[in-house]
């Protein structure tokens with residue numbers, strides 16, 4: 528904890544005074560630019576990644592950036608998402624997976640989470656991604672397989688997001704946009720899900736990703752054979 532207390536001191540002596548006006552404004556209300564859903568992994572720092580200030584991002588985090596579908600009784604994750612889009616009126620949702628994800632590794636190696644029933648139960652919401660990965664890689668659990676699982680899990684979770692009526696209604700009206708990202712920790716690069724919902728390509732300074740959200744929605748809502756075409 529020593530490092531945390533030192534950091535707190537530094538924040539109060541240096542960072543807070545430097546941004547006093549911003550914090551005083553934020554004390555009264557918030558108007559975030561986006562919902563940022565990502566993994567709890569300590570190596571992901573959303574505000575650093577997109578150079579956002581306090582108040583810019585409404586952040587939801589859990590193991591594996593998982594969104595339970597509407598068929599499951601709503602918990603804290605869905606409550607936060609509902610509040611973000613309905614109470615705060617946020618119009619963009621970024622769902623960001625990452626390289627070397629421990630939760631995705633746990634799906635590939637079920638024995639590693641055998642003694643953690645809560646984790647095992649939670650990551651079952653990513654099983655469609657695992658099935659899709661196994662179509663592509665019937666065997667193996669190397670980096671290539673884990674990387675594919677991380678990407679397909681972002682697609683699977685966006686599909687889960689869309690099962691919630693309060694999301695799909697806004698998306699259909701063009702009032703809410705969904706974005707699928709994968710962050711590579713080693714290189715600092717980010718890939719975004721293309722409009723066809725089938726592949727990821729570099730975005731930001733490392734790429735020129737462009738997309739059509741309506742088309743992405745149509746792709747994600749495709750028929751039962753969706754995963755076979757990926």
Ligand SMILES: [Zn+2]
Pocket residue numbers: 566567568590591592625627628629630631
């Ligand atoms: Zn992770």
